Amino acid sequence: MPAQRLSVVVTRRLPEVVETRMKELFDVELRDPDTKMTREELAAAMRRADVLVPCVTDQIDASLLAQAGEKLKLIANYGAGIDHIDIASARQRGVLVSNTPGVVTEDTADMTIALMLAVTRRIPEGLALMQSGKWEGWAPTAMMGGRIGGKRLGILGMGRIGQAVARRARAFGMQIHYHNRKRVRPEIEEELEATYWESLDQMVSRMDIVSVNCPHTPSTFHLLNARRLKLMKPSAVIVNTSRGEVIDENALTRGLRAGEIAGAGLDVFEHGHEINPRLRELQNVVLLPHMGSATVEGRVEMGEKVIINIKTFADGHRPPDQVVPGVM
Known part of the structure; x- marks a missing residue:
């Protein structure tokens, strides 16, 4: 039976x-x-x-x-x-x-790089211009973004996904920095040519791009709070493909609106699908519907x-x- x-x-x-x-x-x-x-x-x-x-x-x-x-x-x-x-x-x-x-490691890492490029190269703005039918042709100073090669990438959370992001970023010629609950093994640091920062404050204040790749736990809730976000360079970009709760979304929105942060690429949000409407209005933000692993x-x-x-x-x-x- x-x-x-x-x-x-x-x-x-x-x-x-x-x-x-x-x-x-x-x-x-x-x-x-x-x-x-x-x-x-x-x-x-x-x-x-x-x-x-x-x-x-x-x-x-x-x-x-x-x-x-x-x-x-x-x-x-x-x-x-x-x-x-x-x-x-x-x-x-x-x-x-x-x-x-x-x-989801490889897929999420791919999306992290995609968001970095989308924000720094202004891809959604270019797409919107083409779809509006208002593009009048190439011009030397039109739609200028920034390159990611040579930039400092600060990875918050150096687990499986953080390391996969670092490997991809190295191929683009980026300099890898990271903050993690525990320092990774020396051979991983050597492979990725990664610089460890025990102080998150010190890391975020020096980075060109910050990528959030840590899980949401009680200790990581609003880890990037208003005070830490203010430490970022005005030219810096933040990308989050992990959990929305790690960033204080209202503080991030204020910083982006005030020009204190250059841009953001977000695949996750603090309150699920209920997104701050002011965030939607910003041209320097790329929003995706939690599709990093899709x-x-x-x-x-x-x-x-x-x-x-x-x-x-x-x-x-x-x-x-x-x-x-x-x-x-």
């Missing part, structure tokens, strides 16, 4: 190939249409599922976990970031949490990791990407 299959609830639409494989392996409920679950829907899903597969749009806090039944045993997050899940509360209830680390290849790999985590758990073993409180 075949073993009973795990009941799995998926909170958003996933790539078709991932959903099909899940259907083959588990007793899965797929989300249709692709809308965000309400808190009531999430609570109900957690009561009837052995495994919940949420993503970054699902806020799973202590009060929501308190509504989960005894059935829920694993939250297999679709994505690497897990700041939307209360890991400690889940652990107290005997619920394991897994994520999908490493999958490649077909990356999203399929992410789904494959979720499936491996669930399948390993179903076989009675610890999920390979289990998240442990205090190790994040």
Whole structure:
């Protein structure tokens, strides 16, 4: 007699190939249409599922976990970031949490470089000019931006993604600087020709471009606050493809409007999709809809990791990407 299959609830639409494989392996409920679950829907899903597969749009806090039944045993997050899940509360209830680390590294690093180029070379402004039909031809002083070769790049967070950004930036001839909770190994510093700054204040005041690549934790919330943003050179650019909460968005908007910061490229925002309207109006800002990891290849790999985590758990073993409180 075949073993009973795990009941799995998926909170958003996933790539078709991932959903099909899940259907083959588990007793899965797929989300249709692709809308965000309400808190009531999430609570109900957690009561009837052995495994919940949420993503970054699902806020799973202590009060929501308190509504989960005894059935829920694993939250297999679709994505690497897990700041939307209360890991400690889940652990107290005997619920394991897994994520999908490493999958988004290359895609997010690509987007980081793309945003640097978009801001410094004024690509959206050029695109808007062409689409308006008002372009009157080439001129020697028109649409002049800056080059990134030879510029100092300050990377805030030298994990997988930060290092991938550094490798790409080196190919563009940039000088690599970084601030991290811990200094990286000497061989990595040597490979990247990276300069470590223990003081974030000292680093940001000297950089031409600052790239945010650290996770959102209580210690990184508003790490780039109004005081630190004022330390940046008026010619400097800031890029964020990590988490919006790391930057004080209102202070950043004020700095950009006042000309205290030259430009910004943002793929993430402090309040999710609710973006400061004054930020939208600025020409020296490039805004993207959280698409840093949005490649077909990356999203399929992410789904494959979720499936491996669930399948390993179903076989009675610890999920390979289990998240442990205090190790994040």
